[in-house]
Amino acid sequence: MGSEGTASVDIGSINPKVYKCEYAVRGESETYPQILEQQLQANPGSLPFDEVIFCSIGNPQALGQQPITFFREVLALCDHPSLLEKSETRNLFSSDSVARAQKILSYFPGKGTGAYSHSQGVKGLRHAIAAGIEARDGFPASADDIFLTDGATPGVHCMMQLLIRSEKDGILCPIPQYPLYSASITLHGGTLVPYYLDEATGWGLEISELKKQLEDTRSKGLSVRALVVINPGNPTGQVLTEDNQRQIVEFCKKEGLVLLADEVYQENIYVDDKKFNSFKKIVRSIGYGEEDFLLVSYHSISKGYYGECGKRGGYMEVIGFSSSIREQIYKIASVNLCSNISGQILSSLIMNTPKRGDASYESFTAERDGILNSLARRAKAMEDAFNNLEGVTCNKAEGSMFLFPQIRLPKKAIGAAKAAKKEPDVFYTLHLLESTGIVVVPGSGFGQMPGTYHFRCSILPQENKIPAIISRLAAFHESFMNQYRD
Amino acid sequence: MGSEGTASVDIGSINPKVYKCEYAVRGESETYPQILEQQLQANPGSLPFDEVIFCSIGNPQALGQQPITFFREVLALCDHPSLLEKSETRNLFSSDSVARAQKILSYFPGKGTGAYSHSQGVKGLRHAIAAGIEARDGFPASADDIFLTDGATPGVHCMMQLLIRSEKDGILCPIPQYPLYSASITLHGGTLVPYYLDEATGWGLEISELKKQLEDTRSKGLSVRALVVINPGNPTGQVLTEDNQRQIVEFCKKEGLVLLADEVYQENIYVDDKKFNSFKKIVRSIGYGEEDFLLVSYHSISKGYYGECGKRGGYMEVIGFSSSIREQIYKIASVNLCSNISGQILSSLIMNTPKRGDASYESFTAERDGILNSLARRAKAMEDAFNNLEGVTCNKAEGSMFLFPQIRLPKKAIGAAKAAKKEPDVFYTLHLLESTGIVVVPGSGFGQMPGTYHFRCSILPQENKIPAIISRLAAFHESFMNQYRD
Numbered sequence: 001m002g003s004e005g006t007a008s009v010d011i012g013s014i015n016p017k018v019y020k021c022e023y024a025v026r027g028e029s030e031t032y033p034q035i036l037e038q039q040l041q042a043n044p045g046s047l048p049f050d051e052v053i054f055c056s057i058g059n060p061q062a063l064g065q066q067p068i069t070f071f072r073e074v075l076a077l078c079d080h081p082s083l084l085e086k087s088e089t090r091n092l093f094s095s096d097s098v099a100r101a102q103k104i105l106s107y108f109p110g111k112g113t114g115a116y117s118h119s120q121g122v123k124g125l126r127h128a129i130a131a132g133i134e135a136r137d138g139f140p141a142s143a144d145d146i147f148l149t150d151g152a153t154p155g156v157h158c159m160m161q162l163l164i165r166s167e168k169d170g171i172l173c174p175i176p177q178y179p180l181y182s183a184s185i186t187l188h189g190g191t192l193v194p195y196y197l198d199e200a201t202g203w204g205l206e207i208s209e210l211k212k213q214l215e216d217t218r219s220k221g222l223s224v225r226a227l228v229v230i231n232p233g234n235p236t237g238q239v240l241t242e243d244n245q246r247q248i249v250e251f252c253k254k255e256g257l258v259l260l261a262d263e264v265y266q267e268n269i270y271v272d273d274k275k276f277n278s279f280k281k282i283v284r285s286i287g288y289g290e291e292d293f294l295l296v297s298y299h300s301i302s303k304g305y306y307g308e309c310g311k312r313g314g315y316m317e318v319i320g321f322s323s324s325i326r327e328q329i330y331k332i333a334s335v336n337l338c339s340n341i342s343g344q345i346l347s348s349l350i351m352n353t354p355k356r357g358d359a360s361y362e363s364f365t366a367e368r369d370g371i372l373n374s375l376a377r378r379a380k381a382m383e384d385a386f387n388n389l390e391g392v393t394c395n396k397a398e399g400s401m402f403l404f405p406q407i408r409l410p411k412k413a414i415g416a417a418k419a420a421k422k423e424p425d426v427f428y429t430l431h432l433l434e435s436t437g438i439v440v441v442p443g444s445g446f447g448q449m450p451g452t453y454h455f456r457c458s459i460l461p462q463e464n465k466i467p468a469i470i471s472r473l474a475a476f477h478e479s480f481m482n483q484y485r486d
Numbered sequence: 487m488g489s490e491g492t493a494s495v496d497i498g499s500i501n502p503k504v505y506k507c508e509y510a511v512r513g514e515s516e517t518y519p520q521i522l523e524q525q526l527q528a529n530p531g532s533l534p535f536d537e538v539i540f541c542s543i544g545n546p547q548a549l550g551q552q553p554i555t556f557f558r559e560v561l562a563l564c565d566h567p568s569l570l571e572k573s574e575t576r577n578l579f580s581s582d583s584v585a586r587a588q589k590i591l592s593y594f595p596g597k598g599t600g601a602y603s604h605s606q607g608v609k610g611l612r613h614a615i616a617a618g619i620e621a622r623d624g625f626p627a628s629a630d631d632i633f634l635t636d637g638a639t640p641g642v643h644c645m646m647q648l649l650i651r652s653e654k655d656g657i658l659c660p661i662p663q664y665p666l667y668s669a670s671i672t673l674h675g676g677t678l679v680p681y682y683l684d685e686a687t688g689w690g691l692e693i694s695e696l697k698k699q700l701e702d703t704r705s706k707g708l709s710v711r712a713l714v715v716i717n718p719g720n721p722t723g724q725v726l727t728e729d730n731q732r733q734i735v736e737f738c739k740k741e742g743l744v745l746l747a748d749e750v751y752q753e754n755i756y757v758d759d760k761k762f763n764s765f766k767k768i769v770r771s772i773g774y775g776e777e778d779f780l781l782v783s784y785h786s787i788s789k790g791y792y793g794e795c796g797k798r799g800g801y802m803e804v805i806g807f808s809s810s811i812r813e814q815i816y817k818i819a820s821v822n823l824c825s826n827i828s829g830q831i832l833s834s835l836i837m838n839t840p841k842r843g844d845a846s847y848e849s850f851t852a853e854r855d856g857i858l859n860s861l862a863r864r865a866k867a868m869e870d871a872f873n874n875l876e877g878v879t880c881n882k883a884e885g886s887m888f889l890f891p892q893i894r895l896p897k898k899a900i901g902a903a904k905a906a907k908k909e910p911d912v913f914y915t916l917h918l919l920e921s922t923g924i925v926v927v928p929g930s931g932f933g934q935m936p937g938t939y940h941f942r943c944s945i946l947p948q949e950n951k952i953p954a955i956i957s958r959l960a961a962f963h964e965s966f967m968n969q970y971r972d
Contacts, residue, residue, distance in 0.1 A: 008742055009648075009649070009711075009744060009780060009807060009808075009811055010808065010810070010811065011810055011811070011814075013651075014648050014649065014651070014811065014814060015647060015648055015649070015650060015651050015674075016651065018647060018648055018814055018817070018818060019814065021817060021818075021821065023817060023820055023821050030820075057602065059601050059602045060600075060601075061596075061598040061599075061600035061601040062595065062596075062598060062601035062602065064596055064598075067598075067600045069568075072565055072566040073566060075565045075566065076562040076563075076565045076566035076569065077562075079558055079561045079562040079565055079828075080558040080559060080561065080562035082555075083562065083578060086577075086578055088574040088577055088578055089578070091572075091574055092569060092572055092574055092575070092578075109548065110547075110548075110550055112547040112548060112550075112553075112796075113547075113796055114547035114553045114793060114794045114795060114796050114797060115545050115546075115547040115548035115795055115796050116543070116545045116548065116788075116795040116796055117796060150636050150798070150822075150825075150826060151822075151823065153821070153822050153823060154822070157822075161501060161504060161673070162495075162500050162501055162504055163495070163500065163501070164501055165499075165500070165501050165502065180821065183821045184821070187647070187818075187821070188501075225495075256494055258495060294495060302602075307600060308600045309600060309601055309602040309823070310598075310599055310600050310601050310602055310603060310824070310826070310827035311599075311600060311826060311827065311828070312636070312823075312824070312825065312826035312827075313826075321495060322495075322496065324496070324497055325495055325496065325497070325500065328497075328500060328504055328505065331504070331507060331509060332504060332507075332673075334509055334516075335507065335509050335639070335666065335669045335670070335673070336636075336637075336639050336640070336643075337637065337639060337795070337798075338796070338798070339636075339798065340636060340796070340797060340798035340826045340828065340829060341796035341797065341798075342565070342797070342826065342828045343826055
């Protein structure tokens, strides 16, 4: 068949913004390792390694991290409320899981977790989240400011969609950055205005750099609408100091920028001398009130010690916008009806964990601290390992789930990469994968200072695998350098 | 505080596509009834009715419909797999729920339903869905063609984002239409090209009308990219005949259009002389093969007899696109990482229900048929009731969850509406709400022939409430007509 012309949809006839969009942490960086993994399963021994290890993405439960029992108990009970009427349930679930599930179900008319909720999310869950934010910050939070989302991603798209009118609208983003920001800005037709983090000062965020980039951009006739800050940093792992955060807030205030604060790693801090401060707390502690400052803070159930990536939950706290703009944000949310209820429930749980005296408190605390302490040890072990490699330097992972080491590649390696028509960092990480099965993401996917080469490596493989990963990495690096040393 | 200028984000400085976007089934049509509901709770007896009844949206579990037990058992076990190791579980869950949960968990490395999946969805679940499609259609289906989504909505956005380059790109949409289509086309900057369904022939879809609108649009220099067909219809409730579907397929083939088939109500058919045929089956039965025809079929867990709106699951089956375009579709999916796993699991369940011989088979069948038979009775009762009202005619709800009666409003009512600065159908539905607590959506939100007035009314209130709803509606209508009759 196919007599007349089949509908013509080709690369030349699709939305060029889609074509231009790049997303380094998925696509080829994911599919090629998957092919190798399938090859290993079909034909064990056919590759120089036994296992593909995904250090490429922040996906803890894919690498064996177990979910937090309390969270899953509550979720199962909310999924199947008739369990609450059975006597056997008392033996299977902790008493505070049962109580929490009953409380959550009371927010739903008829206990119906299968209904669309309010497009901002179930009101009772938003109240619970606001209470969690208040407890964290020591400043009031309102359920009306919370928009529950399927992970942080849709919230980022929402604000980009709202703020970007054309390529004349710029969004200040850190470089290196998490590629959701570049992808979302491209898809919505805006311009990414880069500001470079200073690797020499532990990925420092300098106000002078923000000013310089802002002024350069404005001098080209662009309008800069917002500043993206990722704290703790992804892919860079730094944690901002309170002083630095105050400077950032004052900069946004002075320059009339919306502050988009990616705070999804707020639970992931691994060093004693740093602590997480939300930008909401900073804004309020300076004294800016409800109408003085425009802030959107993103949080997610995918990170922290819980790592519930597959459940797709999160929220944005939207501060300072006029009621007419909030209506527009609500409209964008409402076109997607609502975020999934399991993700909404989990979002309320991560902001309201078991309290001292609750039946689950000890086991919950042990699970949480076990994961966070192990992550801290893994971060340190991998940082040390990278710093022991020839020509490699690696800043501390103060927080988040990633290290972003710099590799000083020999000219010969850069030449070989060019001959193979690859970026030098891609060339290196591809060789690493094919020699060791270790998957990392080349720095070019996040942005890096021209002439420097990095990769992003997660600290998420289970702790007992870290020594083997480090030794394979070291052996590969030595052999790579032996091959290409100038 | 607030010394310098706070960031200026006002209606004049946001993306005008967002401002222009309208979404009739949420927003004011939802918030005003909610305010009345709160008023009733705070002050019972303060309004001329005891209860606000939401006939405005397709949200069955919000109106008391119970979830299907088998689905929720499997979901709870997948959320908390350690239940599978406990002896008590055998008393709480059916044996086929346990077996199904074990099978589904085997698709996840380490049973980890908390990990991000492949951006198209978990491969094992996509295989299960493809098998369900094959069983439904009698033609092969491939897991590679399935993209799991958080409800049908993100899949619709995805294709609009792909196909629309500018306002010069048109999408043919039925009028009346489900406002997701108009909203999505506006947000992505395209042009909605209307084709009118013929109310006189039961909301018939005439090829001559498609041709006329296509030619008109092309003569204005626009490029028409795709045809949206909603079958069973929303808000109109009609079910297309196989002959009509063949004509539609041939029309798309001849004119080079992508067919976007909204088939989310495929389980909701209430008349003996109609049956659901997927467009995939029609395309294949004509003889068009893999590369001959571009089709996207949407399905959702929110509709059918399951009504799992809050779980946000669904899929699109993407047929006939070149590998380079599929990569672009995959990229759009991957920027959102993946859809939520509970929704993915439910999507696989609705396409693979218990079989004869399974422990749940009888109870599952009874739950399913109980809901569908009741919906058929409710549809008929409400259709009859509307047709008994002065000046109202209502086509049969052959399928979906809605009726879309036409009200011939007296000139005096139209004049009163104009004086109140309301659309006449909005004027009517607002009076209906304020007199009876019954919430319906004015036809203007879906589009209607100029000079005609309709509203969309769901058939979802529980069956024992239907007689009271009908009598309140009839009493209101009579008094409205008495007040405004010419």
